[in-house]
Amino acid sequence: MTHAHAYRTRLDWTGTTGAGYRGYSRAHRVEALVADDGPRTGPQPLDLSADPAFRGDPERLNPEQLLLAAASSCQLLSFLALAARRHVDVVGYRDDASGELDVSAQPPAFTGIRLAPRIEVAPGTSREEVLALVAEAHHGCYIANSLAVPVQVEADVVEVDRAAASGPADVLRPDPAWSDVSVELDDRPGELGRFAAVLGAAGISLEGGGVFGGAAGRSVAHFLVADGPAAREALERAGFGPVSVEHPVLTRLDQSRPGTLAELTARLGTEGANIRTQYSDHDGRLVLLVDRPDSAR
CATH class of the missing domain: 3.30.300.20 (K homology (KH) domain)
Known part of the structure; x- marks a missing residue:
């Protein structure tokens, strides 16, 4: 039985070749399409050109x-x-x-x-x-x-040996590639499922996180995503809010050595960094929200 994955891309170019080989633009755009859902676009489009040796734009990637x-x-x-x-x-x-x-x-x-x-x-x-x-x-x-x-x-x-080379707190830094999305959830059955369904429908994967107890019968959801602004837009459009988005600091503890979490948190405390939220992602990294991310470097 064949088990196949389908992929689709779309390429767009406009210009004119009427002026000959030297006269037309090599610039074009490629975008990935969601294979099973019609023409809806997926990842960020790529603006491409030819190799400069073939009169392309050196500022753009080429095939x-x-x-x-x-x-x-x-x-x-x-x-x-x-x-x-x-x-x-x-x-x-x-x-x-x-x-x-x-x-x-x-x-x-x-x-x-x-x-x-x-x-x-x-x-x-x-x-x-x-x-x-x-x-x-x-x-x-x-x-x-x-x-x-x-x-x-x-x-x-x-x-x-990164822990020995830099110390446990020195490997922490805000990671602009990831965002923590947080929002208070109503205390009623199905609310977390609705939260996850909204993000899933928007094509946003939850890479780690959890739900933490809050005040007045409401809990706070914290989840790690790649596109924080898109997650906030989807959630607020569905009636959640207010939604907070911030870049967390990430590190990976040495699981073979007891006491590394204590060392890390003590070091952050001496540097004035207050840890507000902590959880792990699906890749085993420690995810921290601190009140002074610049001090957790």
């Missing part, structure tokens, strides 16, 4: 770069999934991908793609196990398996 990025991203995601399932603690990953396009070939094509990830792992992690996961991830990478061009992966594995 050749996107090909490298797709191969690199797929390898990362495949690897992280395996590492998480095997309980291998990976704490950092940087890939300097490269590729070469032979325009003299018939037909012109990439001759190869090289991925060179530098993988940071917690102290005591087996280098051999990490490299085995890299190979397994490459074997299961959807993009690499779909390309005619060979994809080579040359990984470097480095142990990093």
